[in-house]
Amino acid sequence: MTAGMELIRIDGDPCRFAVRLPDLDQPIRRIFPLERLIEAISSKQMGLVAPQLWEDPREDPSALCMLDGTLHVAGKGQRPLSAYLAPAWAQCWSLNPGSDTLLRAYSRVRLDPESRRNIQADDEGVTVTTTVRRLLSAAETWHADGANSHVVMGQVEYLGDGDIWQRIVNACNGQHGPRFFCTVQGRADSLLWKRKYFAHEQEVRLLQIDRAWRREEPAPRIRQVRIDPDTLFTSISFDPRLQPFEVTEREAAIRRAGYTGAITRDPSYQKILGQLVMLRDWPDP
Template identity: 65%
Template sequence: MDLLPISGDPHRLAARIADLDQEVRRIFPLQRFLDAVREGELALVRPRLWDDPREDPASLCMLDGRGLSPVKGQRQLADYLAPVWAQCWSLNPGSDTLLRAYSRVRLGDDRRNTDRDNEGVIVTTTVRHLLAATEAWHGDGADVHAVVGGVDYLDDGEIWQRIVNICNGEHGPGFFQTVQGRAEALLWKRRYFAHEQEVRFMLIGRACSEEPPVPDVRVMRIDPNSLFRSISFDPRLQPFETNEREAELRAAGYEGNVVRDLNYQGMLGLLEMKKEWPDP
């Protein structure tokens, strides 16, 4: 595919995604998700607000031309980068590690979760549905490109070497002024985070300028019943509280599939014996 200039017509692309219908999931804060369903809005944020201080590695680089003749001096690579608002999803089919990272359940004496403010809800969709949700952002006059891409996990040195190679390659720093280049810069992450198996949903601005000041959050209109394929609540909740959460979700307007997560349900196995065994 030809490189698409940032300033060109708005595009919707998938990058490093083999199957657009593969399920992806995300753990939303419970109250934020209820608000998203009720209001029909999804919030994407600037990556610089995320916990990892090395997100968007290209924005952390300086171009050093002091060894050139004539000397060119230094310039930050960030000057070539359009603003991006993003949201993290995952190909991970579910794990206790991710659940505990993004959802807190502490049962009190009454068996209720005492930390509802930090409780999460597991939401699934597909890449195809994420791209379809940006339809209103893709028409004439749209000020963003929409890209969904799979994250490539690399050693630190590999990430920096990729940036060096690009900046000294055919397109120079201008590579990052293309839709594909700007997306690529946000799809390189340290192996330290590889367990996340992350897929990034990104809205990429069509201009590199930070003037007027670029907001840290972009809110896009969605139809929750079209975008979200299934919902499940933290499996550590007691059944009566799961029922209450589902009632809240239905009251907010969600009409889709609610799945009971049985990963924390106790089990009793009945073993059919084929021969006599001694008493204990």
């Protein structure tokens, strides 16, 4: 929970804040699928996804819990904790300055031996950088667009499975009971606890939490938010394993979509030749 901050009810006034992110101007990165990024730039819209669509089945651990009062609370049987959880959507960014592990996880490149083109272009990723401050600034317009949600940017805490369950138990048996998760801080916390298995991602999550929650209506699986890519993105770079001619083609496609901001070349896979200054004579091979 955000220290010293009064709990905000889900149905309270829309709010925006950051959790465990003291430097709002620190760069964060995300690898977008190429076609999705082009679509986001041309439409000026970006999608946030409901946790149930994420690959890890334990992304929303509180939604997997059942309250059970049969042993200690008269008249209370079992009830799913999910009944207290407002719909939420998220987009994942990272504090990781760049790694081969993340690149290969989110971008596929396999060059045809003759054409040298990427034959897995449908799974190719593009690295986009921004800052927490820019994302929170972009969120100012989302209420006017009818998003009717709270917006939280938070650094993920990586914990053991037992620690995650214990936090949920402590919250449910604490001062506010299960209704802790009916607050913005509680719902945000429940989506910022993640298994240590994923700690290499150094994840920062952009969360949108619905404040006009109607239990009887199914929540949409994706929420689109309006963005200005030139203002939001600080730079774009393409997979460094691509050949230069394909990088040039990708740059042209991004420009045609309407992006006028910075495009940088990623030198991570560039061959570097070294010239060694010798201070003494040496034998021939």
